[in-house]
Amino acid sequence: MKLHYIINGFTIVIIACVLSLDGFAQSSRSSYFMKTSYARTSLNPALRPDQSYIGVPFLSNIHTEINTNTLNLSNLTFPLNGELVTFMHPQVSEARALANIEDDNYITGNAALDIFSVGLFKGDSYWNFNFGLRTYADANVPKSLFELLKVGFNETETVTHDLSKISLTQSAFAEIGLTNSRTFLNNSLTIGARAKFLLGISYADLDAKSLNITAGREFWTAKSQVILKGAGPGITTRYSQSDYDPDRNNFDGFDFGSFSIPGYGLGLDIGGVYDFKDSPVNFLRSLRVSYALNDIGFISWTKKNVVQLSSQQTAVTISPNDYTIHTDGSTSITDIFDNAVDDIKQAINLHEDATESGYTTTLRANMIVGLEYEVWKNKMTTGFLYSTRFGKYFTTNEFTLSANYMPKSWLATSLSYSFAHSQFKTFGLAVHLAPSRGINFFLASDYTLIHISPQFLPTSSRALSLQLGLSVPFGGKR
Template sequence: MKLNSISSGLIIAMVCCLLSLDGTAQSSRTSYFMKTSYARTSLNAALRPDQSYIGIPFMSNIYLDARTNTFNLNNLTFPLDGERVTFMHAQIPVEKVMENISNNNYVTANIGLSIFSAGFFRGDSHWSFDLGVRTDGDANVPKSVFELLKVGFKENETVTHDLSDLSLDQNAFIEISATHSRVFLNNSLTVGARAKLLLGLSYIDLDAKSLSITAGNEFWTAKSRVKLKGAGPGIYAYYSDSDYNPERRNFDGFHYGSFNIPGYGMGLDVGGVYDLKDVPVGFLQKLKVSYALNDIGFISWTKSNVVQLSSQETEVTVSPHNYTIIGGNTSINDIFNNAVDDIRQAINLHEDASPGGYTTSLRANMNVGLEYEVWKDKMTAGFLYSTKFGKYITTNEFTFSANYMPKSWLATSFSYSAAYSAFNTFGLAVHIAPARGLNFFLASDYTVFKISPQFLPTSSNALNFQIGLSVPFGGKRR
């Protein structure tokens, strides 16, 4: 199996389709305050569903989430003569392109699959068990990359661009978890914890500590100090002949040479919910506050399944694709494909001596919630603040929701998430949860109506989707 970790991974991240699995530890924020939801336990170990359940294998929780500050079609393509053309079109002014580009342009994305899940009550305690596959992936592309592509080639002039913040980080593993929660203080306080056994599958970390490219009208000269770490079953680096220098071979990706578990680790989630129903202040008696800290943990990767590459601070000259002639018929993917291939060859990575085993930390995330009862047993208003701590990127979100339960078997939630919606989209969740039979839920934090054939949102900076099926048992709990 071959994985071109720089080219493929970074291209996919750039177009908001970075494939990463985030199964049992993620759920739609829109369903955080829906008491019928068993998936919300992944956001806070103290949040419990209102009945016991067995998830339909491979169907109990399917989850997709992608967020970015830049990479949507309105920022990367522009209207011209009745059609949309890419930012590289000669008639699109540089100033118009750059006003939509941030100094750092990132993507954080997750796709999820829960293989098996089940939960049940025993007295005042709730237990749940989950098996799923997860990865976390982030990529960052500095503004200088766009400047290099758009204005890098100037006749009779050379321009130097600093690409030092270029990064890609992806971590994949199997998660086996057990969650336990209990109530205290006359049912006012619920405390929960989740213990996790982690089986590492793969890891990629690209870090450009320094990377400068001087562009003339026909060439690039690069000086770089870049490090790339990879972990996977029997991983080894693959090299191919250079397109520009017959005497040089370039790193062209990773091969996996065996089938084993390359990493092992542990994780912990903790959470609590406090119901202020017994406080003496009347209007506060309808308020609940909650807090959770998730993914405190690590994975240790074994020496035989680790590869490290680096570049030396020596000049490398390449003759890249001629970006100045790209017009409206060239796709965004083609542009980034060519760019990443040229940057990869300019960096000129070579394998270091065996780095030995190493340890990576999980991306911790925090949730703080406030829920206020508007209509007893029918409607609540919620506010959720979420933070995800990445190695290179930390993201925050503020979600406001109205949660309505017209029937005991039907729960709905309407939400707005402020950071990535920009008033272009909203969230919606529907749970059909009868006491017997088949339970179904569908949720999205960012309901997007306009996407391209490549699944790029046209104006929104986020995509989110979740679906699940389960079988309840034991009757409803109040």
């Protein structure tokens, strides 16, 4: 449970069946209005590709995305004498260091990998089956933590910092999904639904109901009410001796036993698309509207595969790390937060509670509303997409505009701009090479032209996104 993983950008890696840990879903928003895209069914089960397909195993859909509102290098490092220094440098004033830090600073990441997928048409119905892996993580870091690190040791008197808004939740699971969509009203209305059987892999949730740290020049005193839940195959709690009190052991992470399935669950996606092609109003005939509500569901974790820890709600005093080593510019952002995590972990002093039963967690639901207008028949459309993700601790929104161009029957492209995380520094792009026979190739990103550090932390943009896939089409185009 290292906080520096949060600050370092939640670089999420999927390696087949080894997931240690939803984005809005399992697909790039740039592909939403591309009629050749089979991946967009995961955004809205009523959306269909224009041809049946079989996905290339392990390569049909690989998707990862990271978003933040403030936690990029531009807000955490500053130019000084031709070099970049961290916000801890003494020549970076408190006002400058905290100028672009919000009261709540979130970072959220998700990744998906389809191991196998197939989609086929039968009459007016479209069927899709997929088996894949998914993972997501959300975290919030309050401004008070940065204040504590920047000025907490320079106060002439003790000052209390409220860190109660610190939170982290993450989940990983395998998904077996079956989608069916059907057309109605002379093909004007398409309704779709996906039923999903879920196999839980891991879960963690850190909830600081209260966490106050009083900082002096030589000590921290913490009073907290913090709950940490964890789930995984044969999970156990690991402790190590306190750096500050030889008579006390501190929580130091989780260990796992032999492979098993620690949780089972169900999920549901529903969606619809309405085409105004038969409208009596002329200009409406080129309009399509769509709506989807995804990831309605839960995972129940079994008793032998869960743990819960809580703080003791008594004052804990520690002698924190020496943060003066971070003021000369020689250390990195991750070094700073490494020390912060170690100290906060010692100050909270988590200990395991007795667990009498397992527990149930809900999925991270998301909603999508789309408007598409055809400006050049069978060639070009414009689209507007509104996406909302309902997280446990915070809700995020995104507005995306796109221009979707299909110059050939085998080539589809999309250029998009997402307002919340792009800041006019990046745009979205999707390309689908979709011949009716052979191999189809799909590449998309909602946030392109990204500058990143060697640690994969965005330097100026607020998001990273990438999706790619390979498939083999069959049957005629619709």
